């Protein structure tokens with residue numbers, strides 16, 4: 001007997017999604033929405049791709065057709081005022097985070113916003129106040145929390161397996177800026193981006209530091225811009241002034257007594273997405289590298305077997321590892337895009353079941369606290385002074 005399944009309107013768990021952006025990271029988000037039910041099963045929330053917003057009509061039409069959005073618009077207010085949109089997913093450049101999110105909150109939309117939350121702490125605070133006032137769910141897309149190996153690291157630390165944490169050492173390096181002819185982009189304009197690698201790559205490792213080790217107490221940093229001008233894409237022969245930092249290095253103190261270092265740079269030839277951290281505690285060490293995201297290196301002090309004690313490389317693909325029971329047989333690895341599927345599933349489930357986004361997901365409060373630290377790093381680099389995190 002032929003039966004029809006009603007897949008969208010009227011489906012009890014269906015949540016209307018409006019996405020700002022379709023290129024860049026927005027692609028990973030949209031991919032996430034399309035995979036939720038496939039991965040998490042028929043009880044998972046069902047995202048409905050209602051509307052997509054971008055700047056060029058031609059590209060928008062193509063994006064809507066490519067992903068199956070019902071509507072498209074070049075005016076983000078259309079997205080926000082659409083009654084069928086319940087979630088605004090803000091994947092726009094940083095200068096469009098605060099205005100869009102604050103307006104979306106006023107319209108009662110739940111919000112997933114890309115990192116960094118605002119261009120600075122002041123902007124981020126206003127965003128936090130807006131979502132709190134509106135009583136909507138909010139999450140910042142710190143997707144690296146949702147790597148199974150990172151979640152396993154958190155489980156080990158929270159269970160006390162590493163003992164007292166002494167060190168957090170993180171680097172986020174790539175070679176995206178090393179060629180002086182790499183064209184000028186919005187990320188190099190302080191007005192649009194707020195900061196350079198501090199907000200772009202640094203915010204990720206700051207969030208991981210807070211997620212895994214705890215709150216910051218103070219920072220000391222230096223930052224620099226190696227290439228002060230870049231060719232403009234639109235005006236041949238002309239160059240634009242780079243007003244953001246290309247690289248930073250910082251030492252940090254945590255409230256629990258741990259100390260650490262943070263570094264981010266686009267000037268590291270050969271490094272592609274080298275987001276790595278090492279955490280040392282009184283009873284062990286863990287090492288993570290995003291370029292090998294299915295693995296966690298673990299050293300646990302085991303004096304009963306001193307001759308063979310050493311680091312072990314754990315493949316974090318076992319059904320017992322976070323999120324992995326939803327995926328493939330053990331050893332069948334996952335990739336960067338899957339972190340967004342996990343993150344989006346978590347957010348939609350919190351909306352559907354009325355659960356808290358934190359402490360697993362990063363809330364706007366986490367985004368604000370991260371922005372305070374980003375501002376402190378920049379202030380320290382400017383003043384050559386240690387800056388306390390208040």
Ligand SMILES: NC(=O)c1ccc[n+]([C@@H]2O[C@H](COP(=O)([O-])OP(=O)(O)OC[C@H]3O[C@@H](n4cnc5c(N)ncnc54)[C@H](O)[C@@H]3O)[C@@H](O)[C@H]2O)c1
Pocket residue numbers: 020021022023024025026053054055056074076091092093094096114115116141142143200
């Ligand atoms: N979580 C991550 O791993 C990750 C990775 C990359 C980027 N990001 C963040 O995502 C955001 C976007 O970065 P990106 O690299 O994807 O940028 P991008 O420039 O590649 O894409 C930006 C998108 O925003 C749209 N847009 C820009 N201005 C608009 C306007 N006025 N109206 C409507 N749409 C507009 C563009 O059409 C485009 O689709 C940034 O905040 C960035 O920090 C996060």
